[in-house]
Amino acid sequence: MTTMDTTDxxxxxxxxxxxxxxxxxxxxxxxxxxxxxxTDIGPEIRKRHRGEAEFIIDGDGALALPGxxxxxxxxxxxxxxxxxxxxxxxxxxxxxxxPLEAHLTADDVYWGTKLAxxxxxxxxxxxxxxxxxxxxxxxxxxxxxxIHAVLCYGFIDLGDAEKRxxxxxxxxxxxxxxxxxxxxxxxxxxxxxxxxxxxxxGLKWCAEFAREQHIPIHIHISETEKEVNDCxxxxxKRPAALLDECGILTPRTIAAHGCWLDDAECVLLGKRxxxxxxxxxxxxxxxxxxxxxxxPLVKAGANVCLGxxxxxxxxxxxxxxxxxxxxxxxxxxxxxxxxLPAPAALEMATKNGAKALGLGTGTLVAGAPADIILVAxxxxxxxxxxxxxxxxxxxCSGAAxxxxxxxxxxxxxxxxxxGETDILKNAAHAAASLVKRALPSV
Amino acid sequence: MTTMDTTDxxxxxxxxxxxxxxxxxxxxxxxxxxxxxxTDIGPEIRKRHRGEAEFIIDGDGALALPGxxxxxxxxxxxxxxxxxxxxxxxxxxxxxxxPLEAHLTADDVYWGTKLAxxxxxxxxxxxxxxxxxxxxxxxxxxxxxxIHAVLCYGFIDLGDAEKRxxxxxxxxxxxxxxxxxxxxxxxxxxxxxxxxxxxxxGLKWCAEFAREQHIPIHIHISETEKEVNDCxxxxxKRPAALLDECGILTPRTIAAHGCWLDDAECVLLGKRxxxxxxxxxxxxxxxxxxxxxxxPLVKAGANVCLGxxxxxxxxxxxxxxxxxxxxxxxxxxxxxxxxLPAPAALEMATKNGAKALGLGTGTLVAGAPADIILVAxxxxxxxxxxxxxxxxxxxCSGAAxxxxxxxxxxxxxxxxxxGETDILKNAAHAAASLVKRALPSV
Numbered sequence: 001m002t003t004m005d006t007t008d009x010x011x012x013x014x015x016x017x018x019x020x021x022x023x024x025x026x027x028x029x030x031x032x033x034x035x036x037x038x039t040d041i042g043p044e045i046r047k048r049h050r051g052e053a054e055f056i057i058d059g060d061g062a063l064a065l066p067g068x069x070x071x072x073x074x075x076x077x078x079x080x081x082x083x084x085x086x087x088x089x090x091x092x093x094x095x096x097x098x099p100l101e102a103h104l105t106a107d108d109v110y111w112g113t114k115l116a117x118x119x120x121x122x123x124x125x126x127x128x129x130x131x132x133x134x135x136x137x138x139x140x141x142x143x144x145x146x147i148h149a150v151l152c153y154g155f156i157d158l159g160d161a162e163k164r165x166x167x168x169x170x171x172x173x174x175x176x177x178x179x180x181x182x183x184x185x186x187x188x189x190x191x192x193x194x195x196x197x198x199x200x201x202g203l204k205w206c207a208e209f210a211r212e213q214h215i216p217i218h219i220h221i222s223e224t225e226k227e228v229n230d231c232x233x234x235x236x237k238r239p240a241a242l243l244d245e246c247g248i249l250t251p252r253t254i255a256a257h258g259c260w261l262d263d264a265e266c267v268l269l270g271k272r273x274x275x276x277x278x279x280x281x282x283x284x285x286x287x288x289x290x291x292x293x294x295x296p297l298v299k300a301g302a303n304v305c306l307g308x309x310x311x312x313x314x315x316x317x318x319x320x321x322x323x324x325x326x327x328x329x330x331x332x333x334x335x336x337x338x339x340l341p342a343p344a345a346l347e348m349a350t351k352n353g354a355k356a357l358g359l360g361t362g363t364l365v366a367g368a369p370a371d372i373i374l375v376a377x378x379x380x381x382x383x384x385x386x387x388x389x390x391x392x393x394x395x396c397s398g399a400a401x402x403x404x405x406x407x408x409x410x411x412x413x414x415x416x417x418x419g420e421t422d423i424l425k426n427a428a429h430a431a432a433s434l435v436k437r438a439l440p441s442v
Numbered sequence: 443m444t445t446m447d448t449t450d451x452x453x454x455x456x457x458x459x460x461x462x463x464x465x466x467x468x469x470x471x472x473x474x475x476x477x478x479x480x481t482d483i484g485p486e487i488r489k490r491h492r493g494e495a496e497f498i499i500d501g502d503g504a505l506a507l508p509g510x511x512x513x514x515x516x517x518x519x520x521x522x523x524x525x526x527x528x529x530x531x532x533x534x535x536x537x538x539x540x541p542l543e544a545h546l547t548a549d550d551v552y553w554g555t556k557l558a559x560x561x562x563x564x565x566x567x568x569x570x571x572x573x574x575x576x577x578x579x580x581x582x583x584x585x586x587x588x589i590h591a592v593l594c595y596g597f598i599d600l601g602d603a604e605k606r607x608x609x610x611x612x613x614x615x616x617x618x619x620x621x622x623x624x625x626x627x628x629x630x631x632x633x634x635x636x637x638x639x640x641x642x643x644g645l646k647w648c649a650e651f652a653r654e655q656h657i658p659i660h661i662h663i664s665e666t667e668k669e670v671n672d673c674x675x676x677x678x679k680r681p682a683a684l685l686d687e688c689g690i691l692t693p694r695t696i697a698a699h700g701c702w703l704d705d706a707e708c709v710l711l712g713k714r715x716x717x718x719x720x721x722x723x724x725x726x727x728x729x730x731x732x733x734x735x736x737x738p739l740v741k742a743g744a745n746v747c748l749g750x751x752x753x754x755x756x757x758x759x760x761x762x763x764x765x766x767x768x769x770x771x772x773x774x775x776x777x778x779x780x781x782l783p784a785p786a787a788l789e790m791a792t793k794n795g796a797k798a799l800g801l802g803t804g805t806l807v808a809g810a811p812a813d814i815i816l817v818a819x820x821x822x823x824x825x826x827x828x829x830x831x832x833x834x835x836x837x838c839s840g841a842a843x844x845x846x847x848x849x850x851x852x853x854x855x856x857x858x859x860x861g862e863t864d865i866l867k868n869a870a871h872a873a874a875s876l877v878k879r880a881l882p883s884v
Binding site for chain 1 (some may be wrong): 491527528529531564723725731757760766770774776781783819822833836869873874877
């Protein structure tokens with residue numbers, strides 16, 4: 001389906017013409033000049049640009065979409081995929097996840113993030129919001145992978161002043177590191193882990209730092225009922241009120257999970273213009289027992305977007321699957337089959353996600369960053385094709401994506417990703433030696 | 443990865459040696475002689491059989507599994523995939539689905555079932571339990587596709603004696619037709635649609651007919667709360683009691699949905715040895731508001747298996763996705779992350795499904811029908827590979843399947859299925875002309 005030699009096309013600055021694709025039920029061509037944005041999009045524009053294009057992709061009727069945005073994950077946890085499942089949350093964390101994480105090296109995070117980026121490119125995600133450790137290594141992996149990311153160091157002080165001091169310095173150092181990389185695809189965020197792991201002083205420091213640096217804030221909020229009850233016991237107020245007092249609730253804030261937000265908290269989050277990342281697969285797997293209050297959040301004007309959470313609790317990074325599970329969970333939980341219809345689920349993963357991360361992506365228009373994925377249509381999950389949004393959300397998985405482009409660079413072409421075998425091999429090796437180090441007697 | 447010419451291998455009776463695969467965490471080879479069963483399975487058995495094999499598949503470390511069994515679907519509804527979603531059940535049926543179904547021809551059902559079989563082969567399902575109309579056409583499609591199926595004509599009398607007479611004759615004729623086909627892969631079942639669409643007389647006739655013919659019974663039970671309440675109003679008893687009085691509850695019975703079964707009904711179904719088909723994606727999408735009572739059903743000894751339902755309410759036939767959604771829904775609904783762990787979800791789709799349909803499949807042992815799928819391991823969703831059941835249920839989609847074999851015949855080899863393009867084209871055409879006939883003014 002492509003013309004011209006593919007040698008030297010992957011990840012390179014080239015002008016690309018994509019012909020014969022469909023977006024918003026309209027057949028179009030897309031032209032990307034050697035810059036990083038969409039230059040032109042519309043019916044039959046190939047006539048204008050065929051001469052200029054260094055590379056042509058014949059879309060063969062594929063659906064063209066903005067690359068999807070995963071607004072909450074812990075990318076390097078790909079290395080823990082399937083290591084432990086089907087356990088009570090506290091046992092799972094204390095007996096399985098934390099002991100392994102205690103042995104994570106910079107190299108592990110590098111290979112885990114490489115594997116995560118590979119999986120995202122393969123399943124049509126071109127931007128993600130990450131919180132983990134050893135984030136310089138994560139940044140190097142993202143730099144090489146070619147996708148967009150907002151990265152943060154998970155700030156946890158557990159109310160300890162000395163630890164807080166360390167976390168502040170680590171956050172500053174990481175933000176400086178990202179500034180020094182000078183890669184327009186990668187932004188730092190402040191990453192106060194959660195109201196139950198960060199003191200009010202720590203939260204205030206993060207809010208102030210993010211304000212000064214004009215960077216996002218990435219935080220967990222009200223994933224479980226217990227943490228809400230504990231917050232009320234400890235602070236005499238619910239988590240959203242606590243976070244608001246500390247200056248954490250801003251239009252640059254992405255708050256993940258939110259299962260146990262009450263109506264007043266939804267109103268507050270909407271008023272502050274917060275983005276709330278729905279993580280339905282993880283919430284169901286860990287049995288949070290309550291779904292994100294999507295209707296009151298939307299009513300309040302919050303920006304509801306979508307995330308997979310880490311691979312230990314999902315166990316993949318497929319945003320197509322996540323769109324479906326979000327739409328199903330909201331219908332089931334609120335007992336209303338009209339809740340979160342397919343077009344709204346698709347917006348959560350595109351427009352809303354892009355807005356949350358402030359990337360200017362999430363829509364296919366001239367001038368927007370050229371983050372474009374092509375979804376095959378001549379496959380069972382897109383046959384018949386009455387309604388693209390329905391098929392994308394309810395029928396397709398990420399495996400339907402055949403081509404992924406980020407910032408004007410081709411990262412996957414007709415399902416080929418250069419270097420995939422090496423990444424899989426090295427990530428598998430990193431996972432095996434991590435377990436060996438953590439459990440030397442096994 | 444294969445040796446020898448692939449011309450003339452698809453769907454043919456050949457002796458096949460599969461080397462270098464993993465099953466139950468053990469590296470094995472599998473040999474299928476020209477019969478339809480597994481001849482030999484075990485470590486290094488290639489040495490014994492290399493000379494005999496007409497075709498060799500190098501599994502390259504793939505996971506070998508029994509082909510999955512979909513125990514409740516309406517296969518030809520692939521033609522309605524994405525035609526209408528996100529609506530209230532009654533509006534969806536009366537305004538969208540029924541008007542289209544009223545125009546379904548035998549040819550439509552043929553192409554819809556061809557598309558369904560294609561999708562199932564691609565996603566690792568080699569046996570299914572189907573209820574629909576124009577079932578002779580469905581049987582022809584299954585015969586050509588090469589997979590196992592239990593097929594039934596959906597018997598609906600709505601309490602009308604004349605209509606009942608017609609449905610009895612249709613059921614008899616279809617059973618005779620299947621007998622006449624003499625295809626060991628295809629069985630007829632009696633298909634009383636549901637307690638709310640079939641009179642007690644109709645139910646009794648179906649039970650008696652199935653007993654005489656030694657064939658399965660396929661029925662819907664307690665999908666919605668309303669139908670349970672209506673049953674109590676009309677008959678003074680809950681659906682399971684009504685069905686039991688009519689002789690419907692047997693070890694040959696597959697009862698689909700079961701969301702609103704109460705504890706006593708679970709005990710009764712277990713006592714009668716009924717198979718209950720869990721359809722979590724459909725139940726969530728249509729907002730049944732209650733999940734299958736899996737714990738009491740298992741406790742009562744019922745055989746709980748898995749189904750996708752039709753493509754109008756799912757909207758695909760991917761049993762890998764269904765395993766994940768089942769495990770997530772059961773954990774979420776019962777507020778227990780240990781509920782329905784990965785190995786149990788995998789059994790629902792393999793051993794339990796095979797038991798429900800009485801096919802002798804569902805396990806990889808010498809003498810069992812050679813229904814085998816190979817799942818790639820050198821892909822992101824299987825990296826790392828600590829625990830095969832976890833990756834299969836939580837991380838993989840059906841797209842991870844690279845080879846599907848049914849009854850000793852290779853149906854998909856390294857993702858190639860002969861004739862796929864034609865089936866997609868003809869099914870898309872059938873869907874488009876169905877809509878044109880149903881809505882001539884559009």
